[in-house]
Amino acid sequence: MSLHRPKPALPSDDTRWKLVNATMRRNGYADHALIETLHSIQNAFGYLDETALRFVAAALDVPLSKVFGVATFYHLFRLKPKGRHTCVVCTGTACYIKGAGVLVDALRAHHQVEPGETTADGALSVLTARCVGACGLAPAAVVDGEVVGKLAPEALLARLDRLDAAPAPPGLPASSRPRAPA
Amino acid sequence: MHLDDLAEQAATIRARDAETAHEIRVCMAASCQSSGSGQVLDALRAGVEPQSSSCRVKGVGCMGLCSAGPLVAVAAPGDTLNASRLYRDVTPADAPAILDNLGKPDPIERLHCPTDQPFFTAQHRIVLEHSGQIDPDSLDDAIAVGGYSALVHALTELTPGEVIREITTSGLRGRGGGGYPTGLKWSTVAKMPGPQKYIVCNADEGDPGAFMDRAVLESDPHRVIEGMAIAAYAVGASKGYVYVRAEYPLAVERLTNAIRKAKRAGFLGSQIADTQFSFEIELRLGAGAFVCGEETALMASIQGLRGQPRPRPPYPAEAGLWGCPTLINNVETFANIAPIVREGGAWFAALGTEGSKGTKVFALAGTIVNTGLIEVPMGTRLAHIIEVIGGGIPGGGRVKAVQTGGPSGGCIPRAHLDTPVDYDSLKGLGTIMGSGGMIVMDERSSMVDVARYFMEFCMTESCGKCVPCRTGTQQMHALLERIAAAEAGRAELALLEELCEVVQATSLCGLGQTAPNPVLSTLRYFRDEYESRLVD
Amino acid sequence: MPGPASQPKVRVVTFRVDDQDLSAREDETLIEVCREHRIPIPSLCYLEGLSVWGGCRLCMVEIVGQPRLAAACSTRVIEGMEVRTDTERLRRYRRILVELLFAERAHVCSVCVSNGHCELQTLAQRCGVDHMRMPRRPVSYPVDSSHEMFRLDHDRCILCTRCVRVCDEIEGAHTWDVMGRGSDCRVITDMAQPWAESETCTSCGKCVQVCPTGALVKQGTSVGEMVKDQHFLPILARRRQPR
Numbered sequence: 001m002s003l004h005r006p007k008p009a010l011p012s013d014d015t016r017w018k019l020v021n022a023t024m025r026r027n028g029y030a031d032h033a034l035i036e037t038l039h040s041i042q043n044a045f046g047y048l049d050e051t052a053l054r055f056v057a058a059a060l061d062v063p064l065s066k067v068f069g070v071a072t073f074y075h076l077f078r079l080k081p082k083g084r085h086t087c088v089v090c091t092g093t094a095c096y097i098k099g100a101g102v103l104v105d106a107l108r109a110h111h112q113v114e115p116g117e118t119t120a121d122g123a124l125s126v127l128t129a130r131c132v133g134a135c136g137l138a139p140a141a142v143v144d145g146e147v148v149g150k151l152a153p154e155a156l157l158a159r160l161d162r163l164d165a166a167p168a169p170p171g172l173p174a175s176s177r178p179r180a181p182a
Numbered sequence: 183m184h185l186d187d188l189a190e191q192a193a194t195i196r197a198r199d200a201e202t203a204h205e206i207r208v209c210m211a212a213s214c215q216s217s218g219s220g221q222v223l224d225a226l227r228a229g230v231e232p233q234s235s236s237c238r239v240k241g242v243g244c245m246g247l248c249s250a251g252p253l254v255a256v257a258a259p260g261d262t263l264n265a266s267r268l269y270r271d272v273t274p275a276d277a278p279a280i281l282d283n284l285g286k287p288d289p290i291e292r293l294h295c296p297t298d299q300p301f302f303t304a305q306h307r308i309v310l311e312h313s314g315q316i317d318p319d320s321l322d323d324a325i326a327v328g329g330y331s332a333l334v335h336a337l338t339e340l341t342p343g344e345v346i347r348e349i350t351t352s353g354l355r356g357r358g359g360g361g362y363p364t365g366l367k368w369s370t371v372a373k374m375p376g377p378q379k380y381i382v383c384n385a386d387e388g389d390p391g392a393f394m395d396r397a398v399l400e401s402d403p404h405r406v407i408e409g410m411a412i413a414a415y416a417v418g419a420s421k422g423y424v425y426v427r428a429e430y431p432l433a434v435e436r437l438t439n440a441i442r443k444a445k446r447a448g449f450l451g452s453q454i455a456d457t458q459f460s461f462e463i464e465l466r467l468g469a470g471a472f473v474c475g476e477e478t479a480l481m482a483s484i485q486g487l488r489g490q491p492r493p494r495p496p497y498p499a500e501a502g503l504w505g506c507p508t509l510i511n512n513v514e515t516f517a518n519i520a521p522i523v524r525e526g527g528a529w530f531a532a533l534g535t536e537g538s539k540g541t542k543v544f545a546l547a548g549t550i551v552n553t554g555l556i557e558v559p560m561g562t563r564l565a566h567i568i569e570v571i572g573g574g575i576p577g578g579g580r581v582k583a584v585q586t587g588g589p590s591g592g593c594i595p596r597a598h599l600d601t602p603v604d605y606d607s608l609k610g611l612g613t614i615m616g617s618g619g620m621i622v623m624d625e626r627s628s629m630v631d632v633a634r635y636f637m638e639f640c641m642t643e644s645c646g647k648c649v650p651c652r653t654g655t656q657q658m659h660a661l662l663e664r665i666a667a668a669e670a671g672r673a674e675l676a677l678l679e680e681l682c683e684v685v686q687a688t689s690l691c692g693l694g695q696t697a698p699n700p701v702l703s704t705l706r707y708f709r710d711e712y713e714s715r716l717v718d
Numbered sequence: 719m720p721g722p723a724s725q726p727k728v729r730v731v732t733f734r735v736d737d738q739d740l741s742a743r744e745d746e747t748l749i750e751v752c753r754e755h756r757i758p759i760p761s762l763c764y765l766e767g768l769s770v771w772g773g774c775r776l777c778m779v780e781i782v783g784q785p786r787l788a789a790a791c792s793t794r795v796i797e798g799m800e801v802r803t804d805t806e807r808l809r810r811y812r813r814i815l816v817e818l819l820f821a822e823r824a825h826v827c828s829v830c831v832s833n834g835h836c837e838l839q840t841l842a843q844r845c846g847v848d849h850m851r852m853p854r855r856p857v858s859y860p861v862d863s864s865h866e867m868f869r870l871d872h873d874r875c876i877l878c879t880r881c882v883r884v885c886d887e888i889e890g891a892h893t894w895d896v897m898g899r900g901s902d903c904r905v906i907t908d909m910a911q912p913w914a915e916s917e918t919c920t921s922c923g924k925c926v927q928v929c930p931t932g933a934l935v936k937q938g939t940s941v942g943e944m945v946k947d948q949h950f951l952p953i954l955a956r957r958r959q960p961r
Contacts, residue, residue: 689775
């Protein structure tokens with residue numbers, strides 16, 4: 001007995017779904033392509049919403065709870081849209097020793113935002129990362145995809161203030177921008 | 183393809199390169215890039231005629247001295263890093279001066295970074311031998327310095343058994359942390375029956391403060407591909423995966439590019455070097471989970487699952503990816519393979535100490551003058567690394583402790599800095615070699631705070647599967663918080679030590695089993711710092 | 719006369735557990751053999767008929783000559799091995815592991831419908847846990863009473879994943895899974911929505927029966943009334959093996 005496994009329709013005619021579909025097709029719609037597919041959704045849309053997770057579950061024939069379990073296990077995946085700007089503070093050992101905590105405290109005090117959250121006006125998402133690999137520049141942060149090193153809290157806040165005036169960048173921050181292998 | 187054909191190809195490339203008098207190499211590894219080396223490269227290129235016969239500007243990999251970046255080296259084609267004229271803290275505005283200085287007897291004084299200083303001369307580079315010299319995006323550059331000659335040599339002149347014998351003779355041990363003998367691992371997988379076997383390269387370098395593997399992937403990706411292909415031939419695998427952190431976009435990009443080029447040139451794919459051997463490599467991206475550095479968790483993640491470890495045995499060599507025999511080594515281990523096959527296992531075994539052969543790459547960070555990447559023979563004394571190569575503490579302060587092995591390791595106090603760095607000596611001191619992160623701390627660092635930092639790391643990185651790691655790290659972290667805030671007494675300290683013992687003994691995987699190490703090692707050497715904060 | 723049927727090549731090995739000589743097939747695990755011979759080995763995640771999880775670490779035993787402890791659920795028997803299941807050290811570790819579980823969530827036995835029939839409670843009594851030295855993790859979860867027949871109380875969950883495994887391996891629905899990581903792990907139905915809204919749950923109730931604590935219970939039971947019945951599991955597991 002073989003049971004028919006229907007292919008779900010793309011959630012909308014947004015062309016970005018074609019990119020997502022291409023990732024799954026390249027992997028033969030196998031269940032082990034789940035993480036790769038979640039990466040490609042986040043690359044295309046910036047985060048993983050319920051529609052996307054349900055679509056992946058159906059397309060790869062993976063149980064819903066399993067998809068949700070995987071999406072919430074890995075800290076790089078986001079289930080909510082991020083702010084217009086992103087600031088990732090590195091909390092690797094080298095940065096920690098040189099004062100990453102002070103940077104986080106400054107953001108908390110000045111922007112009323114905890115790591116992992118977005119400010120109420122949706123302007124700024126603050127994240128922490130386990131080592132962005134700029135240990136020589138500690139303490140470092142990644143602001144809208146650009147690594148800035150040897151930071152004092154005042155310098156970081158000033159840098160973020162300048163962003164408010166500028167338009168939002170198109171991409172994701174480099175530290176959280178996984179690129180699917182070509 | 184015959185070995186002679188490859189050698190001829192390499193000679194042709196070298197001869198072509200030698201037509202240019204000067205090579206300007208700009209470090210384009212992640213650290214220098216974040217200091218603006220991209221703009222420096224652009225400025226230098228803008229100042230050179232596109233078809234200039236006297237000067238070629240190229241982006242290269244890591245030169246090691248990250249704290250002085252952006253680094254620019256001026257060299258004759260084929261020169262090693264140490265033979266080049268090195269400039270530090272270069273800005274785009276310096277480009278005209280550098281171009282102007284080409285061919286002049288004296289370097290530009292204000293930018294000059296002498297390569298005859300111990301940071302460069304005291305190293306012994308095998309893994310990093312071409313790092314900072316070749317363009318990681320150029321297959322020609324890799325071939326010119328002997329890339330893929332070990333693979334072709336192995337395929338055309340050695341049997342799989344002979345390859346494994348060389349690796350065993352070399353005494354190479356896994357560079358990812360555990361130090362398991364590589365030859366033994368290979369021969370176990372080779373002996374397993376079955377038509378399908380896998381090679382996995384663990385590039386999920388997660389220790390905070392460690393960036394050795396990233397530098398290797400960004401600087402010489404073909405070296406890793408070649409090592410994997412040789413391993414595949416030796417154990418009889420036809421498919422390989424590189425599991426790399428998504429936090430390393432540059433490494434991912436260069437590796438992707440290198441795999442494509444190697445495939446096009448016939449070093450990957452079917453019937454490599456006109457033999458019956460076929461091998462494919464695919465990339466898999468991590469998604470921010472430290473535990474995926476553990477091999478069974480890593481395999482789960484490759485298979486699209488939550489990255490949770492499973493009990494061993496069965497070991498991956500027996501039942502790994504999709505239940506098939508799987509060989510897992512880390513980036514630096516694979517990067518050691520080509521030189522061993524090329525020069526012979528005995529050559530490698532002559533380096534290092536009795537139980538730890540060859541060299542080791544370390545990432546020097548923390549309160550130290552020269553932060554960056556170094557490679558030294560196993561058995562080099564810690565004091566030599568810190569004081570001579572690393573240049574000591576800025577401002578002449580004193581080293582209090584050196585942390586090795588990341589969250590699984592421990593702190594070595596100043597009194598033991600005379601220890602040679604090898605697997606067994608470090609273990610004797612209550613820490614581990616780990617993957618090679620080395621964080622230097624001066625007198626101002628609080629050891630209770632360091633222990634709390636690593637415990638917080640383990641707590642948030644615990645996968646949640648087993649009780650002692652999931653709940654024990656959380657309780658230990660709470661206790662450390664209270665001790666640090668001077669709110670705890672002797673009973674709490676005793677409970678902390680008891681929890682350390684239980685979590686170490688009962689956890690499912692290496693993450694939990696080693697999570698208490700930073701606490702235990704700081705308690706061993708700096709107990710007074712804990713006791714001085716107790717309230718009763 | 720027909721010849722002897724071809725035997726699968728499985729050897730029988732002999733070994734010692736707590737000074738008792740035993741024999742078993744070499745593909746059996748220590749916990750299987752010990753349960754068969756009524757040698758008590760505590761465990762909260764292992765359940766005959768489900769795959770091995772290896773998460774609770776309560777079944778750790780000592781193997782003479784081996785520096786590390788071994789989990790009985792995931793250790794195969796070996797010829798000549800000598801196992802200790804009840805040393806002072808193991809008893810101390812088990813007591814702490816149970817304490818850690820109690821401190822992780824808000825386990826209040828006196829108001830629990832599983833009071834008196836709870837595997838965690840029984841184990842705590844056997845291990846001699848009579849007070850808590852650790853502070854409870856200050857997190858509380860809402861109760862999911864949306865399902866018309868069953869109720870989920872995260873405060874009583876020990877994340878043993880028996881519900882996840884029985885739903886996937888025996889019922890085949892895979893309604894349950896675990897979300898999050900570390901201490902933030904939580905069992906979920908489908909996309910972490912209320913149980914009643916699950917599209918995949920068949921309301922078979924197997925998850926409730928295998929749950930070792932009062933985390934998954936029947937609606938309408940009062941304190942101490944919830945008795946679990948797991949006898950179906952080995953039977954179903956056997957019948958569902960491919961034949």
